[in-house]
Amino acid sequence: EVQLVESGGGLVQPGGSLRLSCAASGFTFSSYWMHWVRQAPGKGLVWVSRINSDGSSTSYADSVKGRFTISRDNAKNTLYLQMNSLRAEDTAVYYCASPLFNYWGQGTLVTVSS
Amino acid sequence: NFMLTQPHSVSESPGKTVTISCTGSSGSIASNYVQWYQQRPGSAPTTVIYEDNQRPSGVPDRFSGSIDSSSNSASLTISGLKTEDEADYYCQSYDSSNLEVFGGGTKLTVL
Numbered sequence: 001e002v003q004l005v006e007s008g009g010g011l012v013q014p015g016g017s018l019r020l021s022c023a024a025s026g027f028t029f030s031s032y033w034m035h036w037v038r039q040a041p042g043k044g045l046v047w048v049s050r051i052n053s054d055g056s057s058t059s060y061a062d063s064v065k066g067r068f069t070i071s072r073d074n075a076k077n078t079l080y081l082q083m084n085s086l087r088a089e090d091t092a093v094y095y096c097a098s099p100l101f102n103y104w105g106q107g108t109l110v111t112v113s114s
Numbered sequence: 115n116f117m118l119t120q121p122h123s124v125s126e127s128p129g130k131t132v133t134i135s136c137t138g139s140s141g142s143i144a145s146n147y148v149q150w151y152q153q154r155p156g157s158a159p160t161t162v163i164y165e166d167n168q169r170p171s172g173v174p175d176r177f178s179g180s181i182d183s184s185s186n187s188a189s190l191t192i193s194g195l196k197t198e199d200e201a202d203y204y205c206q207s208y209d210s211s212n213l214e215v216f217g218g219g220t221k222l223t224v225l
Contacts, residue, residue, distance in 0.1 A: 035214070037159075037216075044202075044204060044216060044217075044218050044219040045151065045153070045159060045204050045206075045216045045219070046216060047206070047213070047214035047215065047216060050214070059212075059213055061213065095158060095159065097159075099149060099151070099159075099161055099164070099206070100149065100161070100164050100165070101161075101170070102160060102161035102164075102170040102172075102173075104158045104159055104160060104161075105158065106158050107158055
């Protein structure tokens, strides 16, 4: 059974940092491109970032470029999102996913507030 | 910036057929694949259509996707509607930089 389990969310002050993790199991993680997608409370889905299977290529939405860093450890079957200089508008549930293969986690909530 | 526009909401009765549109703001929507995601209340999204018209395993064939180049739109059609189909549906494609773009979502009510 495919599982993606996010962790690391929580309450952080504006300007602070947080690192999200996504533990994968049930599929050959190292063969799949992975994504982070977020959803602000009551709002729609927004793509955040993606990384290719070996971690050599990354892409970001303009809204997070220069502040967020996606990475992966294929030996640990884990995807990461390092989030720096957090803003109130980054408040959202963050999902890790490989959408083309219908692999989605349950999400972790990040709240940026003083 | 490239945008995908969806109707805010649609409604239909059980057993009927509904179509949700997704219109690209520029370029040709046929130039890039379109995916469709379902999100039931309180749940994570799931993929119901990928690469314009492909269904992941486990998605019933009541769900189908298509592209209409003349209107620069993609469509998700759900036939034989069931109450369990009530959800938010999002289309997704790519901009000119090959970055993912989501539509704003459509709330489907099955009444």
